[in-house]
Amino acid sequence: MKFNNRNVVLGANVRLGKNVRIGDNTTIYDNVEIGDNTIIANDSVIGEPQHAYYFQGGYSNPATVIGANSFVRSHAIIYAGSTFGDNLNTGHRVTIREGAEFGTNCLISTLADIQGNATFGDYCRLYSNVHICEFSKLGNHVFIYPYTIFTNDSRPPSNHYMGPTVGDYTIIAVHSVVLPGVTIGSNCLIGANSVVSRDIPDFSFAVGSPAKVTRDIREIGSREKEGAQYPWMYNFERGMPWQGIGFDAWSQQQH
Amino acid sequence: MKFNNRNVVLGANVRLGKNVRIGDNTTIYDNVEIGDNTIIANDSVIGEPQHAYYFQGGYSNPATVIGANSFVRSHAIIYAGSTFGDNLNTGHRVTIREGAEFGTNCLISTLADIQGNATFGDYCRLYSNVHICEFSKLGNHVFIYPYTIFTNDSRPPSNHYMGPTVGDYTIIAVHSVVLPGVTIGSNCLIGANSVVSRDIPDFSFAVGSPAKVTRDIREIGSREKEGAQYPWMYNFERGMPWQGIGFDAWSQQQH
Amino acid sequence: MKFNNRNVVLGANVRLGKNVRIGDNTTIYDNVEIGDNTIIANDSVIGEPQHAYYFQGGYSNPATVIGANSFVRSHAIIYAGSTFGDNLNTGHRVTIREGAEFGTNCLISTLADIQGNATFGDYCRLYSNVHICEFSKLGNHVFIYPYTIFTNDSRPPSNHYMGPTVGDYTIIAVHSVVLPGVTIGSNCLIGANSVVSRDIPDFSFAVGSPAKVTRDIREIGSREKEGAQYPWMYNFERGMPWQGIGFDAWSQQQH
DSSP states (O other): OOOSOOSOEEOTTOEEOTTOEEOTTOEEOTTEEEOTTOEEOTTOEEEEOOTHHHHOTTOOOOOEEEOTTOEEOTTOEEETTOEEOTTOEEOSSOEEOTTEEEOSSOEEOTTOEEOSSEEEOTTOEEOTTOEEOTTOEEOSSOEEOTTOEEOOBSSSSOSOBOOOEEOTTOEEOTTOEEOTTOEEOSSOEEOTTOEEOSOBOTTEEEETTTTEEEEEGGGOBOSSSSSBOOSGGGTOOTTSTTTTTOHHHHHHHHO | OOOSOOSOEEOTTOEEOTTOEEOTTOEEOTTEEEOTTOEEOTTOEEEEOOTHHHHOTTOOOOOEEEOTTOEEOTTOEEETTOEEOTTOEEOSSOEEOTTEEEOSSOEEOTTOEEOSSEEEOTTOEEOTTOEEOTTOEEOSSOEEOTTOEEOOBSSSSOSOBOOOEEOTTOEEOTTOEEOTTOEEOTTOEEOTTOEEOSOBOTTEEEETTTTEEEEEGGGOBOSSSSSBOOSGGGTOOTTSTTTTTOHHHHHHHHO | OOOSOOSOEEOTTOEEOTTOEEOTTOEEOTTEEEOTTOEEOTTOEEEEOOTHHHHOTTOOOOOEEEOTTOEEOTTOEEETTOEEOTTOEEOSSOEEOTTEEEOSSOEEOTTOEEOSSEEEOTTOEEOTTOEEOTTOEEOSSOEEOTTOEEOOBSSSSOSOBOOOEEOTTOEEOTTOEEOTTOEEOSSOEEOTTOEEOSOBOTTEEEETTTTEEEEEGGGOBOSSSSSBOOSGGGTOOTTSTTTTTOHHHHHHHHO
């Protein structure tokens, strides 16, 4: 139903891997590389030209790379100069500016707004309407829930930007704000509607505005079994690289 | 200006009622049924194929039904397998996943993000950028104001989902979060920027993070007349089925 | 790459200035006027017909004016009956309803949702996903950060609307809510995730839910130099009319 090559436009030097499918009404601009078996659904724009395209002569579109086995749902806008590892999965209407570097196996959900010039590890999940500012650094397996915002200007408006940093395996619940320059450690859980204004140490559960550490995540019980829910990697494996073998076995393979 | 049949594509087994108008650049996929006098504006996608379409052979698009006298504004994405009663009214850029069941006379505003597998009664109003998670259940005449989020995973990430439930005539103000499994009764009012973490009894005004019941809604004064504003059905009738006859008269007709 | 006149449609009485560029897949409806050197990028809708177009005979599209040297990024929806001064700059996927009046040099970022019938001075900046309700009045140089919401119905749902008012040079940080009828003075700073429920006097820093004035903005130190950060006009000039000459010199020119 979607891949009829209707109103599809490919720019110069677009390199498509094997079995790539491009949806109708999609435009792919110059210098985009898309890996094998990837789907770019309909009504999308890939390799969106940067600001200089409109105003400077001699503009050449920077390279955009989307890895193999990816699935970009409809109405995406992905700028030139961003890169995505294999197995990218997006919702609808994502907007991703230039200079975003994503690892493998990332999820970027519907209406997510990635401001660019930010780095993301592997297996990150950015849910609906998440807003990530420039200069953010996310580790691996970081999950950010809907409508959470990262900010980088502590004296708005200023010229002094400091993006937040988030460690591996950390979870940030819905409607939270991470303030400029804050470092959230690894294995943290931030509660819904929090404002994280200070650094948060590893393994903390923090909540509130401003967010305060109220306990160790390992004290939070599961709703599915006896014992603790966190670290969550022992209780959740869907889509994770330890699926079927368990987190400890997978971790040992990494060393 | 909008209905020139330009770049309009209809799939197989699309059944259009009398006087249906389809805007330019709109795609309607297989097995969609649209009632009489309905408008689907431009740049929309109706009957969006589900995930299996991309990856499984023999996929058949589930039925999508949009009732009569509806008005879907531009840039909608409505998945196959959702149903809408008569007199649906949407803003722009709504995204509605599969398995959403809406009653009649619902409003779904600009940028609303309905995750699917959720039920909505009649005369619900979901304003701009409302995000409703899977397994939510809303009664009749429930109004959800902008940027409010429903959530279903109390130990994220887990495999244990519990959607919120909201009773008839309840109003939830802007920027609120309803936590997993919470039941908000009927005739409640939830204040702006609240986090609803526990069940709320009927006729409560609750506010804060976490939301606490501070009074009975019948104690809240009107800004337009002497006396109480709530239950609001005695003070607001625009677009409601009791328009012109009053709430009590209408209620008696229902029995 | 973008200006190939592919699937571009212009309505009746569309007046384009010199050197206007219109992106592919863009529709401009009747009675739109666009100033010299302006760019309307791809996949946009300018002069979107109002509600009456669908249901009333003899509809004539109200005039829409976009000033010179403007840059409207892709996927905009701008309704007929809104006006924008010169040097407008938008992000992607803005939605702007009828009756919005913008001064010159305004920024309206990605996914901003402007409900119309509101006024904005010069040099306003509305960042990502800002939601401005009807009957709002913003002065000059007002900066509203992501996901902040303006509201106008204090007893929802009612028929009594009162939009917020914001004075010149005021800054509202992310994820805040401004409640109906509130007046925020000039030179204020509202902290992240605040709910502004009462009037705020000039030069106040207010934060919290409900927002309370905690100090004078002139007591807030800079991160870039010795001394105070606010009023910010002495520390930030990028894109402002005092760029290169300083705020005091520019101010004196205005008198």
